[in-house]
Amino acid sequence: MSAEDLERYETDIELQLYREYRDVLPMFSHVVETERRFYLTNSVELNERSDGGRVYFELVLQDAWVWDMYRPARFVANVRVVTFKDVNIERLGEKEA
Template sequence: MSAQELENYESDLELQLFREYRDVVSLFTYVVETERRFYLANQVDLQVRSGGGEVFYELRLADVWVWDIYRSNRFVRSVRVVTFKDVNIEELNKQDISLP
């Protein structure tokens, strides 16, 4: 596979992922962004923890869609994330969602 073919393949996967996102976003209440992933979820629990002089975040999500082009199944029942970076959580206003 040439570099161009690989680039085209990944571009197609990203476009498919965006289309799937567009189709499912209205089913979810929260958008959650960590340093590694982007999630849609209906339940979010964020706990700030400390240990060994470090502060970290423990995030538990339920009823989740994961933005990841390499996952065959992006819908998962629950996700637990531990991170040392900030977590961005936004509540979606269902009335404002209108993607083309």
């Protein structure tokens, strides 16, 4: 497989992922973005934790969809995310959903 073939394959997968995202977006009420992933979810709980003076965030998502082109199944029932980085949570309005 050439570099060009690989690039074309990844471009096709990204396009399929975008189309899936567009189709499932109305099913969810929140967008959650971390440094590593992008989620759509209907339930999100954010907890600030501390360990030895370092602050981190624990997210618990239920009924979620994850933007990841390498996952065969993007719908997940429960997700727990732990991160030391920024977290963005947005409630979708009627227009977006």
